[in-house]
Amino acid sequence: MSSRRRFLQNIGAGLIPFTLGFTPDSFGWSLGNIPEEKTLRVALMGLGSYANRVADAMKDAKRAKVVGVISGTPAKITDWQKRFSIPDKNCYNYENFDAIKDNGDIDAVYIITPNALHHEQCLRVAAAGKHVICEKPMAINAKEGQEMVDACEKAGVKLLIGYRMRFEANTLEIIKRREAGDFGDIKFFQGLSGFKIGDPNQWRLDPKLAGGGAMMDIGIYAINGTRYMVGEEPIWVTAQEVKTDPEKFKEGVDETITFQLGFESGVVASCLSTYSMGNLDRFFLNGTEGFAELQPATGYGPIRSATHKGRLDLPHETHQTTQMDEMAKIILDGKMPKVPVDGKDGVKDMKIIDAIYKAAASGTREEINLS
Incomplete structure (x- = not known):
């Protein structure tokens, strides 16, 4: 049978259902049977x-x-x-x-x-x-x-x-490379998070509304960064608080806290959280075989990144756009994100913050239990 004849017969067979009153939907062929992505x-x-x-x-x-x-x-x-x-x-x-x-x-x-x-x-x-x-x-x-x-x-x-930031491309690429062993055994992390806060009458400087100060607002980024960049959970913390303007930063509102986190593997993280210094938005991860850096690390973008192999600087996408699309997939589709963003993970950050405040007040090392 010639190729031309086979082609015509196949076309005819395909048309038979339609001449008999059937539609593609009758056979499940319609794109309408593919569930639409919900919003x-x-x-x-x-x-x-x-x-x-x-x-x-x-x-x-x-x-x-x-x-x-x-x-x-x-x-x-x-x-x-x-x-x-x-x-x-x-x-x-x-x-x-x-x-x-x-x-x-x-x-x-x-x-x-x-x-x-x-x-x-x-x-x-x-x-x-x-x-x-x-x-x-x-x-x-x-x-x-x-x-x-x-x-x-x-x-x-x-x-x-x-x-x-847990959906940001440069951040996820560095996590991927760390997991692949590009940096060898991780030994050290530094997280610097701070800016000069403005209006002294804003709610962020009201302890009844903020529940704290810089640590709650900006220091939490350094805590986040430590956890997802190192790839472990901290087991202890030491911390030191400095307050240079007690009138602006009232009781219960921290101005500057430096803190150190320790991990079971021996990794140490050195971090800073402040409301009184600018140009502080940097993550640095160091391992036996290389390093990774994000600077700026958590601003609205673009994020700049590099490793010992050269610059990354992946294309910038508006963080909140990506976040909301990804969260829609988590809620509607059951997607599992690369780095957790659920409430249980949020509680871990709060436990660390509680321990940091306690360590800053006591001047002693505080144990952290995130289980």
């Missing part, structure tokens, strides 16, 4: 500067969308409704947002409020049956963090922490 519909709680950054970044997200807002300022809600076409029924204040449980248009709430408010707000969102994304730090201590984890588990919803 994570998010309400933002707290409409400050960072919420604006997140919302603007989500305009480019493929799997996440801003569909609701929660705020104590009516004027902000009105403005956001215009900017993001948010209907009245998806707008709430801090008193009535429990009613979100009856809103089928919202899947998750991203809490971007002062640190001390996270705990109560998370518990209320979980009770309403919505997934929780909580900005870091997740709470003001490990006890509150664990209660948040427990509440979300009881409600059957996910709790994720806004650790944007």
